[in-house]
Amino acid sequence: MVGEILKRIRENKPLVHHITNYVTVNECANITLFTGALPVMAHAEEEVEDMVKFASALVLNIGTLDPRQIDAMIKAGKKANELGIPVVLDPVGAGATSLRTESAKKILDEVKITVIKGNSAEIGILAGMGGEIKGVEAVGKHDNILEAAKSLAKRYGTVVVVTGKEDIVTDGEKVAFVLNGHEYMGRIVGTGCMSASVVGAFVGVEKDYMKAAVSAMSFFGIAGEIAASNVQGPSSFKNAFMDAVFNLTPEEADSREKIRWGE
Amino acid sequence: MVGEILKRIRENKPLVHHITNYVTVNECANITLFTGALPVMAHAEEEVEDMVKFASALVLNIGTLDPRQIDAMIKAGKKANELGIPVVLDPVGAGATSLRTESAKKILDEVKITVIKGNSAEIGILAGMGGEIKGVEAVGKHDNILEAAKSLAKRYGTVVVVTGKEDIVTDGEKVAFVLNGHEYMGRIVGTGCMSASVVGAFVGVEKDYMKAAVSAMSFFGIAGEIAASNVQGPSSFKNAFMDAVFNLTPEEADSREKIRWGE
Amino acid sequence: MVGEILKRIRENKPLVHHITNYVTVNECANITLFTGALPVMAHAEEEVEDMVKFASALVLNIGTLDPRQIDAMIKAGKKANELGIPVVLDPVGAGATSLRTESAKKILDEVKITVIKGNSAEIGILAGMGGEIKGVEAVGKHDNILEAAKSLAKRYGTVVVVTGKEDIVTDGEKVAFVLNGHEYMGRIVGTGCMSASVVGAFVGVEKDYMKAAVSAMSFFGIAGEIAASNVQGPSSFKNAFMDAVFNLTPEEADSREKIRWGE
DSSP states (O other), X not given: OHHHHHHHHHHHOOEEEEEOOSSXXXXXXXXXXXXXXXXXXXXXXXXXXXXXXXXSEEEEXXXXXXXXXXXXXXXXXXXXXXXXXXXXXXXXXXXXXXHHHHHHHHHHHHSOOSEEEEOHHHHHHHTTXXXXXXXXXXXXXXXXXXXXXXXXXXXXXXXXXXXXXXXXXXXXSOEEEEOOOOGXXXXXXXXXXXXXXXXXXXXXXXXXXXXXXXXXXXXXXXXXHHHTXXXXXXXXXXXXXXXXXXXOOHHHHXXXXXXXXXX | OHHHHHHHHHHHOOEEEEEOOSSSHHHHHHHHHHHTSEEEEOOOTTTHHHHHTTOSEEEEXXXXXXXXXXXXXXXXXXXXXXXXXXXXXEOTTBTTBHHHHHHHHHHHHHSOOSEEEEOHHHXXXXXXXXXXXETTEEOSOOTTHHHHXXXXXXXXXXXXXXOSSSEEEESSSOEEEEOOOOGGGGGSTTHHHHHHHXXXXXXXXXXXXXXXXXXXXXXXXXXXXXXXXXXXXXXXXXXXXXHHXXXXXXXXXXXXXXXXXXX | OHHHHHHHHHHHXXXXXXXXXXXXXXXXXXXXXXXXXXXXXXXOTTTHHHHHTXXXXXXXXXXXXXXXXXXXXXXXXXXXXXXXXXXXXXOTTBTTBHHHHHHHHHHHHHSOOSEEEEOHHHXXXXXXXXXXXXXXXXXXXXXXXXXXXXXXXXXXXXXXXXXXXXXXXXXXXXXXXXXXXXXGGGXXXXXXXXXXXXXXXXXXXXXXXXXXXXXXXXXXXXXXXHHGGGOSSHHHHHHHHHHHHHHOXXXXXXXXXXXXXXX
């Protein structure tokens, strides 16, 4: 499943328009390119509608938000909705400050989101079922995270991805667990942001968004597994990981995907 | 030719003031430093005139522009003009949105630009001769790109660099083709931006701007060739490339430069 | 000494809130994480007070300042003061433009700073004893830098760190010289910024701020020494350095620390 979508990404090079934070923006651009898609980063209110028109997906990441950026995200999101372009939301740090929580909710209320991708704290908090966050990192274990994800997915009619040891993907009814990945992925800054970019590339070519999100997370995790085999530390892991994303073939992706469908 | 200018960069450490995008800003700063110059990034309208005074070159890159940033660019550019400091323009994404196209033209109208460096779509579009761009990447082949580059160079009395398999450099009369480079260079985000920074370092010490731009592109391409010899993927290529820029000696640069002068 | 504090960082994972520049922000986040702390970057005036509440340290870096960012820094800094959270100031480029010099002074006047970390030019200029800066790099040798550092430390009741071949750390009375480090560290962009992040992690768990700052600089320098042993250039050095920060154990840190106490 993963390989077939990956192949389409590499053939069609979907443009993934990002409005994202300035911490991991370079990694997001590179991972998009290495996956096989084309990244573009554009945040000015004066051009986001113009830019998103040509995009196959829009990724909104509130990692270093400010109110003007949120306005641009909503403007771009509404235009994407109008044109049927899928929109991925990464609600980085929702729960850490009220600006982040309220901004994520405002985006969800005003833009039809295709996929929300967050850690267990962000998803739990947006679902109204609590969660503990330190800066932008989920701390502690969330007991009802599957329930929270399903509830959030149903409320907004969206696919929800919860990253973790096992990633959870749900549209409120179906559930899939992605078992690919490696603990090293949590040791570098930007893994979460990059995974949202990869989801953007996948939804850019596959209209079954549940399938696209599951495949994106599996692809991403496989690259992490490959990279982890021979590294000296987190920085060399990051380089190996980026290389692995580029080098991963559709065939190898198919043979390594580990997805468990549940409910 | 290349080696002699490179030597001067390493002796004089020209300060290259950038007003640039937040996607590749770190790469631009590092490549400037590794080439042998000193980078400084400063964008606030309140300080750009103060900062550019001490610079040997100013690099303006509209990769993640907004209207206030354009105002700061024009302010800095006018001060640079007043002081005889060369100004490099990288019109990233011109043609992709009207904000980008109009901003690039506004800068060209209000600031005397020393070197414009763009891909074939950006240059074609600014020359009024068309071009196809997807996000910030030129797609398709531009038939009259040499003519477009010459026309643009003449109109603004500037040197134009068109990046591609063979880089074209022209002042509207003379033309040079830089044959150095490697296809891997197109596989990472930021190559274009970094090349403008390197042009900044070269025009910072060499007042024959045509010669400086040709040499910069040759130097940049040689580093790419060296780096491509032994890499596992685009991220390891990027590291090898950055190392190669630092390690490239004037002698090796001279022995490897491949420049064809034409018309 | 260094190892014991490092151990506490890795156990407690202090949150280090940064308001910093967009050039080296990614490195600052990663180095904080690799040291063992948790980074968060948040600059919007609307959320900085909310965010800093949960932090163990606040790092203010004016590398790409604008007036609105300075307002947010002061807001966050005052809240940190109110809550007894230590504040590290990196006055990047003070002396290069009046905006930078005045902003650094304004922050020092309005926020009680725990540690000021700068190069010899920045510290000399803030002390009112002169200094020569080119962009953001100190040039030339500052004759009375120890005196300048002591004077600045006394005036603001703070610890001052002056980076250089030997780092100087002083609270205005006591002085320590940190002899760890490697010249390669000056060949990449962001070393100074990263060192301030590491100081943030150390003051986040150790209330003797002089001891914390000395230990942070020693830890940072040791990682540089380890990384320098086997590299091909500055970019591979950077990766090796980041890996070394992560891999450095408390025991190895203790065995390699080189600190000379003076006056």
